Amino acid sequence: SxxxxxxxxxxxxxxxxxxxMNCSYKxxxxxxxxxxxxxGRGLVHLILIRSNEREKHSGRLRVTLDTSKKSSSLLITxxxxxxxxxxxxxxxxxxxxxIFGTGTRLKVLA
Amino acid sequence: xxxxxxxxxxxxxxxxxxxxxxCAQDMNHNSMxxxxxxPGMGLRxxxxxxxxxxxxxxxxxxxxxxxxxxxREFSLRLESAAPSQTSVYFCASTRMTGTGPLTGELFFxxxxxxTVL
Numbered sequence: 001s002x003x004x005x006x007x008x009x010x011x012x013x014x015x016x017x018x019x020x021m022n023c024s025y026k027x028x029x030x031x032x033x034x035x036x037x038x039x040g041r042g043l044v045h046l047i048l049i050r051s052n053e054r055e056k057h058s059g060r061l062r063v064t065l066d067t068s069k070k071s072s073s074l075l076i077t078x079x080x081x082x083x084x085x086x087x088x089x090x091x092x093x094x095x096x097x098x099i100f101g102t103g104t105r106l107k108v109l110a
Numbered sequence: 111x112x113x114x115x116x117x118x119x120x121x122x123x124x125x126x127x128x129x130x131x132x133c134a135q136d137m138n139h140n141s142m143x144x145x146x147x148x149p150g151m152g153l154r155x156x157x158x159x160x161x162x163x164x165x166x167x168x169x170x171x172x173x174x175x176x177x178x179x180x181x182r183e184f185s186l187r188l189e190s191a192a193p194s195q196t197s198v199y200f201c202a203s204t205r206m207t208g209t210g211p212l213t214g215e216l217f218f219x220x221x222x223x224x225t226v227l
Contacts, residue, residue: 003152033215033216035216
């Protein structure tokens with residue numbers, strides 16, 4: 001299976017704290033993306049990082065990519081209760097396929 | 111804007127019955143995808159259609175068929191449903207950018223929740 005893995009599987013933090021989740025993948029990639037899924041809803045794109053980039057920022061989101069370790073991390077700073085959701089990484093590798101990781105369930109306590 | 115629309119939202123089937131999940135997008139995207147989501151498994155790709163007129167197998171195609179009816183519509187058919195196909199099914203679409211590496215984000219529908227008894 002080409003499916004990536006994410007850790008932790010679940011994360012519970014207090015409002016205002018930072019949340020970090022990690023993603024590992026198995027093949028060479030063109031880019032890696034992070035998505036968010038609220039309970040019972042479809043996924044929504046958050047941020048994309050290309051294989052030649054090492055770090056990218058978007059608002060309270062910071063993504064890093066280490067192609068030598070085949071891993072990426074998503075940092076959400078100053079978490080809010082509204083950030084409670086599941087987060088997935090997805091990578092593409094030169095074909096039309098988007099392969100998703102297993103996801104991290106984040107719960108932010110008010 | 112409707113985006114990606116999936117029907118039905120909920121369905122209960124008996125083992126052996128057949129059904130078709132419908133997906134339509136109004137964003138003029140050329141590539142469309144079907145995923146299934148199971149607890150602890152993330153999203154797994156069933157089939158995809160890189161462009162109108164083409165379809166290809168993903169990671170878990172067994173027990174499914176697809177049809178790219180036109181640029182807007184991509185349907186997923188279960189010919190003989192099995193309890194192992196109980197899942198949430200998501201359709202997604204994106205615009206390909208020429209022949210280079212993929213850069214487009216995926217746009218998802220709200221999901222179709224299927225239970226096979």
